[in-house]
Amino acid sequence: xxxxxxxxxxxxVTAALSMxxxxxxxxxxxxxxxxxxxxxEWLAAWSDPPAELRPLQIVHGVPPAQAxxxxxxxxxxxxxxxxxxxxxxxxxxxxxxxxxxxxKAVEACRDAGLVVWIYDEDxxxxxxxxxxxxxxxxxxxxxxxAYDSSLPEPFILRPSYEHTHASNNFYAARRFANLLDREAVxxxxxxTHEAYWARLKDHFGxxxxxxxxxxxxxxxxxxxxxxxxxxxxxxxxxxLDENLKPLPSVPWVxxxxxxxxERYGEDILNMRKSLFxxxxxxxxxxxxxxxxxxTDLFAERYYGQIRRWTGSHNIxxxxxxxxxxxxxxxxxxxxxxxxMLMQMDIPGLDMLTSNPEAVxxxxxxxxxxxxxxxxxxGGRRVMTEVSDFSETMAEKGPAPLADxxxxxxxxxxxxxxxxxLYYNRAARSPTEYxxxxxxxxxxxxxxxxxxxxxxxxxxxxxxxxxxxxRPVAEPLTLNSQSDRMKKVVNSFMLLGEHTTRRQISFALxxxxxxxxxxxxQGRIVVNGRAFDALVLPAGVEMPKSAAEKMNLFKxxxxxxxxDGADGNAQMDALAALxxxxxxxxxxxxxxxxxxxxxxxxxxxVVNVAAKEYNGAVTAQNASAWLAADPASxxxxxxxxxxxxxxxxxxxxxxALLLIGPGRIDKRAN
Numbered sequence: 001x002x003x004x005x006x007x008x009x010x011x012x013v014t015a016a017l018s019m020x021x022x023x024x025x026x027x028x029x030x031x032x033x034x035x036x037x038x039x040x041e042w043l044a045a046w047s048d049p050p051a052e053l054r055p056l057q058i059v060h061g062v063p064p065a066q067a068x069x070x071x072x073x074x075x076x077x078x079x080x081x082x083x084x085x086x087x088x089x090x091x092x093x094x095x096x097x098x099x100x101x102x103x104k105a106v107e108a109c110r111d112a113g114l115v116v117w118i119y120d121e122d123x124x125x126x127x128x129x130x131x132x133x134x135x136x137x138x139x140x141x142x143x144x145x146a147y148d149s150s151l152p153e154p155f156i157l158r159p160s161y162e163h164t165h166a167s168n169n170f171y172a173a174r175r176f177a178n179l180l181d182r183e184a185v186x187x188x189x190x191x192t193h194e195a196y197w198a199r200l201k202d203h204f205g206x207x208x209x210x211x212x213x214x215x216x217x218x219x220x221x222x223x224x225x226x227x228x229x230x231x232x233x234x235x236x237x238x239x240l241d242e243n244l245k246p247l248p249s250v251p252w253v254x255x256x257x258x259x260x261x262e263r264y265g266e267d268i269l270n271m272r273k274s275l276f277x278x279x280x281x282x283x284x285x286x287x288x289x290x291x292x293x294x295t296d297l298f299a300e301r302y303y304g305q306i307r308r309w310t311g312s313h314n315i316x317x318x319x320x321x322x323x324x325x326x327x328x329x330x331x332x333x334x335x336x337x338x339x340m341l342m343q344m345d346i347p348g349l350d351m352l353t354s355n356p357e358a359v360x361x362x363x364x365x366x367x368x369x370x371x372x373x374x375x376x377x378g379g380r381r382v383m384t385e386v387s388d389f390s391e392t393m394a395e396k397g398p399a400p401l402a403d404x405x406x407x408x409x410x411x412x413x414x415x416x417x418x419x420x421l422y423y424n425r426a427a428r429s430p431t432e433y434x435x436x437x438x439x440x441x442x443x444x445x446x447x448x449x450x451x452x453x454x455x456x457x458x459x460x461x462x463x464x465x466x467x468x469x470r471p472v473a474e475p476l477t478l479n480s481q482s483d484r485m486k487k488v489v490n491s492f493m494l495l496g497e498h499t500t501r502r503q504i505s506f507a508l509x510x511x512x513x514x515x516x517x518x519x520x521q522g523r524i525v526v527n528g529r530a531f532d533a534l535v536l537p538a539g540v541e542m543p544k545s546a547a548e549k550m551n552l553f554k555x556x557x558x559x560x561x562x563d564g565a566d567g568n569a570q571m572d573a574l575a576a577l578x579x580x581x582x583x584x585x586x587x588x589x590x591x592x593x594x595x596x597x598x599x600x601x602x603x604x605v606v607n608v609a610a611k612e613y614n615g616a617v618t619a620q621n622a623s624a625w626l627a628a629d630p631a632s633x634x635x636x637x638x639x640x641x642x643x644x645x646x647x648x649x650x651x652x653x654x655a656l657l658l659i660g661p662g663r664i665d666k667r668a669n
Contacts, residue, residue: 038626038659042446046628049441051115053448054081055419058385060119061088061098067105072112078430079437082115084212084420092122092130093191099199106200110207117210117318117420120192123171124214125322127302129191131237133177133184140184142166142176144220144249147276147471155272156247160219161238163246165322168226174237179216179302180253180294189309197313205314210346212420213319216302218251218294221332223323224475248276248471250332251294259297264289276471284467291466295335303343310345318346318383324369325362327489328478331469336462338510341373346418348383353390354399356406356608356653359591364414364500365493371415372508375452378527382415387422398427402653405439405631409606409655412443413593415452442630446657447604450597454505455577456533457524458495461540463511464488484539491538491563501588502571503581506535515545522557532577533559584645585615603658607650616645617658625660
């Protein structure tokens with residue numbers, strides 16, 4: 001009976017999708033039917049993706065007129081799966097009328113069958129509760145240890161406000177809380193999370209599924225001033241001291257010297273100068289120790305506290321960090337971005353552009369950080385906050401539907417599952433918005449329960465960047481750093497670009513994660529996932545624990561590639577690890593994601609270019625594969641060429657899911 005039902009659903013869905021297939025899925029060389037069929041539950045979700053697979057619209061402060069089942073149903077009719085929302089920013093957290101509106105909005109979402117995530121701040125960056133944390137206790141303000149070499153006593157402890165993200169963001173210039181201070185974060189959680197719980201607890205774990213934290217950071221770095229025309233539009237909550245001298249700075253908290261002494265048996269106050277200058281190994285050791293400690297304090301006191309709270313209240317923690325696209329900036333802003341993201345149940349990213357070609361520049365890093373965090377957490381869900389902000393600011397928006405879909409597809413190829421939207425619904429027709437949401441839903445119908453299948457690890461050299469990082473007074477750029485820093489950062493970024501452009505699936509691994517992996521018969525094994533190769537940027541110097549594990553991996557037959565040798569040969573060797581997903585005709589603008597679901601292999605192939613791609617992609621037993629078009633909803637057999645590859649003819653900005661019974665890699669897990 002089960003087999004009969006499965007075939008009946010396949011027939012009904014196939015008929016409903018009217019099988020006029022694109023040229024990329026025109027049938028194999030002999031016109032045969034595929035050798036396998038998709039499970040009925042996959043096809044049902046593909047035909048009508050449920051709310052949890054669809055995008056969530058970010059709605060800051062639901063208007064009273066929107067807080068009705070009828071209004072929420074209209075959002076559902078646009079193809080959305082839910083909303084990310086918050087109590088109104090007006091009289092933030094203090095207006096009972098606004099709370100009642102939010103309660104009605106959540107109830108309306110429940111009645112309409114929509115998912116709700118809670119946004120945890122008045123604008124951004126998260127952590128200050130719209131200034132209420134500092135109103136409770138001004139001593140909770142973010143601190144920086146600044147360095148002025150022109151003074152007899154060069155060290156100055158001062159608030160982190162002027163010349164930081166707190167005063168240079170697009171929402172408001174206001175003083176910020178110290179996220180290294182446990183009590184300050186406890187205050188933030190009590191003011192924010194506990195207030196939502198008190199009013200909406202009956203919906204936690206049901207309609208309300210996650211909290212979203214937005215760009216919290218350590219603050220003690222100059223990231224540059226906003227353009228003057230933008231600054232004029234930003235609300236100034238706390239006046240700035242325009243005469244305050246910008247200085248090299250590092251984040252600070254009152255108990256940091258005590259924590260440093262407990263961990264390292266040394267007095268950081270006697271070695272403060274090494275945080276700002278010095279080229280000796282002793283100087284680099286102090287910097288590495290300092291940033292390792294700051295990383296752990298931030299991870300435990302901010303992200304860890306939030307995750308423990310959400311876990312005890314039956315929902316997930318999510319959100320994203322600041323400036324994920326820059327390796328260098330990760331140190332002063334987060335300590336170790338990868339470790340911060342690993343504290344989230346659903347790690348996320350911020351994708352500010354809908355130009356699909358962003359993936360081959362820095363987009364791969366922005367996305368690989370949370371996707372790798374999910375892998376090492378043993379999880380699957382990865383969030384993106386996606387928009388066409390860059391295009392809008394440049395007066396080139398709104399982004400067209402094809403660009404929106406291609407941007408969603410390449411992120412999905414790298415591991416993203418949850419799409420939260422800042423797209424302007426009013427700037428697009430309901431038909432276009434529905435088409436985009438259906439596109440995302442179809443991607444997730446096949447991929448969200450699949451396991452990403454990278455075989456390659458790219459070493460994330462944060463340990464080396466800690467040792468080399470010198471704070472500067474001016475806006476931070478790589479030009480202000482040492483030659484070794486430039487070598488490590490540039491090598492890492494180029495390796496990420498080249499592997500992405502060669503369709504080589506990979507995950508990022510830092511020194512702590514590498515030291516903790518299991519090595520088994522020439523493979524690195526993490527949470528049941530096996531990796532065959534480790535790629536090292538030029539100039540890295542691992543700590544002993546990580547180097548020992550790397551050497552064990554190499555001695556057992558694992559492949560270790562160090563940047564600096566023949567780059568093309570290395571990329572060829574890495575590509576050879578995969579039996580499927582390798583292009584017969586090279587293209588730097590084809591992105592390939594590899595997945596396995598219930599023993600079935602899935603490739604997501606995305607053409608991010610503005611021109612057509614014609615070629616083929618390798619796949620074991622190619623003639624048995626299916627092609628699924630997430631734009632049209634059509635599913636059918638592929639075309640296989642005489643070499644046993646899947647023929648591809650992909651228009652610009654399109655994506656295709658290829659599903660087959662072969663193996664993604666040549667060695668079974």
